[in-house]
Amino acid sequence: MIIWLASYPKSGNTYLRCFLASYFFSDDGKFEFDQLLKIHQFPNLKFSKFKSDSKVQASQNWIYNQNSFFNKNDLNIVKTHNCLTPFENNEFTTNNETLGAIYIVRDPRNVITSLTNHYSLSYEEAFNYMIDDNASLLQTSYENDFSNFTNLNSWSNHYKSWKNNTDFKTLFIKYEDFESRKEETFLSIINFINKLKNINSNIDENKFLNSIKSTNFSNLKNKEKNEGFSESMYSQKTGKKVNFFNLGFNNRWQKILPNNIKEKIYSKFNDELVELGYLNE
Structure with a gap:
């Protein structure tokens, strides 16, 4: 199951994928990009039995695929x-296909600064994207x-859809x-996965520490610089590849987010900011 x-x-x-790939799919916990091939992405063309002629048809095929x-x-x-x-009354998944989930939520004030870089958007464009109930990722x-x-x-709806789910167990990570x-959080994730799979195994401490070390952000950033990374995108403005691993934990909205965008985010996402404790950080 999934x-x-x-x-x-x-x-x-992707940061979490790197850690889990190195821990579960390597012998020593030392990360290489090709280990990410063990953690697939869905929806995906390669996990589709039939061609989908529309978004609705694609959503109808999600569970079947x-x-x-x-x-x-x-x-x-x-x-x-x-x-x-659900999209047009089509469920994304159910507890028949899903064993559990790990959901990562991030301060939207840092999400938006990262979106502007990754998708080559202005702050206004990125904000409008984040409040769009019809937004999609589509190729x-x-x-x-x-x-x-x-x-x-x-x-907001993305976060609440996973938060309010009761069909299967979900671990929420900030x-x-x-x-x-870091160590406490990654440990909780491994224990959560092992518990879902009814695996009663001790943590391999050396492998665990190697996985944390080899996937720290600076290492991933250097690895992308030296080896390239297939998931980085080309800028629509310059035609050049945009670094996937850009600022990471140095992405501090307090220093770079325009005041008018801050106010718009406070206005639109205030309830979630309060609930998640982000207004106190």
Whole structure:
């Protein structure tokens, strides 16, 4: 069955994938980019049995494709940016396909600064994207196949859809804890996965520490610089590749976010900022 690594884009999903890939899919906990191939992303063209001619048809195939490609007896750690809110009455997943989920939430004031870099957007464009209930990640790939369609929704609805889910167990992680409580946070994630899989194994301490060390942000940034990273995108403005691992924990909204955008985020996401304790940080 599937254990989802879920998040709104630019919230630390890839950082967590790197750590889990190095811990679960290496012999010594030393990270290499090709280990990420063990943690797939869904929706995805390669996990689609049939061509989808529309977003609606793609959503109708989500559960069928999960059952077709992910063996229920295997450990399937799968990344997604999909909202859990049904799209045109089509569920993204159910407890028949899903064992559990890890959801990463990040301060939206830092999400927006990361979005502007990754997608080459202005702050206004990024903010409008984050409040758009119809937002999606979509690549109309080969012959207009919509199988990559990801129902993103707004930042708030995305977070609440996973938060309010009761169909399967979900571990909520704040991105900021990867910096302030790193070992404790990663340990809780491994224990959560092991418990879901009914694995009664002790933590391999040497492998655990190697995984943390080899996937720290500066190492990932240097690795991308020296080896390249297939998930980085090309800027629509310059045509050059944008660094995927950009600022990381040095992304401090207090220093770079324009005041008018701060006020818009406070106005739109105040309830979530309070609930998550971000107004006190």
